[in-house]
Amino acid sequence: MGKLDQVAVAGIGATEFSKNSGRSEIQLAAECVKAALDDAGLTPQDVDGMLTFTIDNNEDVALVRNLGVKALRYASRIPHGGGGSGGSLVHAAGAIVAGLADVVVVWRAMNERSEYRFGQANTGRPAPGGGATNMEWTIPWGAATPACWQSMVSQRYMHEFGVTNRDLAEISILMRKHAVNNPEAFGYQKPISIDDHQNSKWIIEPILRLLDCCQESDGGQAFVLTSLERARDLKQPPVRITAGAQYVPYPVDAITNFYQDDFTDMVTTRGMAQQLYEQSGTGPQDIQVAMLYDHFTPIVLQHLEAWGFCKRGEAMEFIRDGHCELDGSLPVNTHGGLIGEAYIHGLNSAAEAVRQVRGTAINQIAGVEHAAFSSGLTGVIFGRV
Amino acid sequence: MGEATALRAAPWVTRDSEFFWEAARREELVAERCADCGILRSPPRPMCPHCNSVARETQVLSGRGSIYTWVIPRYPVVPGFEGTHIVAVIDLEEGIRLVSNICEIAYEDITADMPVEVFFEPMQDGYKIPLFRPAAG
Numbered sequence: 001m002g003k004l005d006q007v008a009v010a011g012i013g014a015t016e017f018s019k020n021s022g023r024s025e026i027q028l029a030a031e032c033v034k035a036a037l038d039d040a041g042l043t044p045q046d047v048d049g050m051l052t053f054t055i056d057n058n059e060d061v062a063l064v065r066n067l068g069v070k071a072l073r074y075a076s077r078i079p080h081g082g083g084g085s086g087g088s089l090v091h092a093a094g095a096i097v098a099g100l101a102d103v104v105v106v107w108r109a110m111n112e113r114s115e116y117r118f119g120q121a122n123t124g125r126p127a128p129g130g131g132a133t134n135m136e137w138t139i140p141w142g143a144a145t146p147a148c149w150q151s152m153v154s155q156r157y158m159h160e161f162g163v164t165n166r167d168l169a170e171i172s173i174l175m176r177k178h179a180v181n182n183p184e185a186f187g188y189q190k191p192i193s194i195d196d197h198q199n200s201k202w203i204i205e206p207i208l209r210l211l212d213c214c215q216e217s218d219g220g221q222a223f224v225l226t227s228l229e230r231a232r233d234l235k236q237p238p239v240r241i242t243a244g245a246q247y248v249p250y251p252v253d254a255i256t257n258f259y260q261d262d263f264t265d266m267v268t269t270r271g272m273a274q275q276l277y278e279q280s281g282t283g284p285q286d287i288q289v290a291m292l293y294d295h296f297t298p299i300v301l302q303h304l305e306a307w308g309f310c311k312r313g314e315a316m317e318f319i320r321d322g323h324c325e326l327d328g329s330l331p332v333n334t335h336g337g338l339i340g341e342a343y344i345h346g347l348n349s350a351a352e353a354v355r356q357v358r359g360t361a362i363n364q365i366a367g368v369e370h371a372a373f374s375s376g377l378t379g380v381i382f383g384r385v
Numbered sequence: 386m387g388e389a390t391a392l393r394a395a396p397w398v399t400r401d402s403e404f405f406w407e408a409a410r411r412e413e414l415v416a417e418r419c420a421d422c423g424i425l426r427s428p429p430r431p432m433c434p435h436c437n438s439v440a441r442e443t444q445v446l447s448g449r450g451s452i453y454t455w456v457i458p459r460y461p462v463v464p465g466f467e468g469t470h471i472v473a474v475i476d477l478e479e480g481i482r483l484v485s486n487i488c489e490i491a492y493e494d495i496t497a498d499m500p501v502e503v504f505f506e507p508m509q510d511g512y513k514i515p516l517f518r519p520a521a522g
Contacts, residue, residue: 148456156454258474259482
């Protein structure tokens with residue numbers, strides 16, 4: 001058994017999600033962290049650890065100066081782009097278990113719509129830290145966007161298992177359906193139909209249409225982690241880090257991932273989920289609700305299979321049978337996911353997993369003991385205390 | 386079909402990729418091979434992941450392979466790729482992978498594992514880029 005289960009999420013907080021925040025990224029970071037601390041009933045003076053993504057533009061010390069944190073004893077960053085989003089919580093929990101810090105804030109804050117465009121074509125040498133290490137071997141051939149790189153992997157899965165873009169519409173429709181009553185979501189009160197999906201323009205033909213993609217977003221999402229013992233005395237019911245793991249086997253890359261043998265098996269997530277189950281003595285049958293990193297629709301299929309929620313090649317049928325609906329056996333992305341809510345690089349979906357365990361989600365599922373968050377290379381099982 | 390509409394931008398060349406682009410200028414498709422254990426690797430990197438040797442040599446490849454995945458990027462338009470271009474992951478017959486473009490064939494006529502062969506097209510600054518088309522015969 002692992003030791004991470006002695007750590008809890010004590011607070012969550014976010015800014016609004018928008019296409020134009022109208023303020024700086026450091027302001028978004030400070031606001032979402034303050035909101036998470038308020039949620040926990042803690043103050044910046046309680047914080048002694050900080051963690052974010054390598055590609056977050058905000059410096060830890062700048063956040064310290066904005067919040068008035070007394071002293072950091074721990075600061076770290078996690079690689080793999082959005083694939084590392086679950087890992088940010090895992091590593092924060094690890095620091096607490098190791099005694100390196102008592103209260104760690106985790107954040108991701110960005111203006112990736114209004115200041116720069118995450119989905120636009122990359123044409124030059126990328127900044128390091130994003131986890132896409134093979135871009136120099138794709139860009140000269142016009143393979144220059146995250147949508148393209150993901151499609152180059154998904155195409156083989158769809159070919160092998162007979163999944164078409166029209167099938168993917170059902171995933172997009174489901175995410176948007178879950179977002180319909182979520183006021184924080186881009187998809188609030190905006191359900192879509194198969195026709196809407198099929199009439200949206202090709203992004204990567206014949207894999208992704210516009211409505212298969214998450215939307216570039218401005219916003220910030222933060223978490224406060226502390227020991228379960230301390231969290232018990234705070235404002236919110238603590239949510240246990242039941243298990244947390246990272247798995248990046250050779251020769252995997254976060255997204256320009258073209259050199260593993262078989263594209264139809266998401267070996268990262270399979271290995272990550274196996275560790276989660278081993279740490280916690282749980283299995284797929286013990287998870288009541290799952291938040292699966294859905295930057296693009298087809299990846300949802302591979303998450304479902306890699307976590308063992310269904311067999312390989314059967315995920316489309318699993319969704320079609322209604323398992324991932326709110327009243328299904330495994331509701332998925334109950335807030336709308338990254339496609340339906342917003343794209344805060346995965347962390348907004350991790351926050352939904354926390355709300356489901358607390359019992360405070362907009363689309364609350366009854367009897368949630370364990371909620372899964374999968375960001376592919378990293379992931380967390382959250383548990384009720 | 387399949388080609389960029391103007392000469393593609395020169396690649397960004399690093400210490401570890403220079404051999405590939407210099408060979409491409411000569412219209413040779415090459416890969417890096419460990420000079421100690423002999424195992425080929427792609428993409429290039431300075432250390433052999435099998436024996437950790439940094440001694441390396443260049444192997445000229447046959448230029449033959451098969452198509453593992455294939456897609457058409459439509460939006461956003463990539464600068465220099467205003468027309469249709471098919472991006473593919475190629476399984477080279479030497480057992481390594483390469484991302485490239487499939488040319489001289491319509492998307493709907495491509496089948497999984499279809500055999501292809503390399504050819505070269507000029508880029509800016511005198512560079513050349515390896516592209517693939519259906520294998521002759």
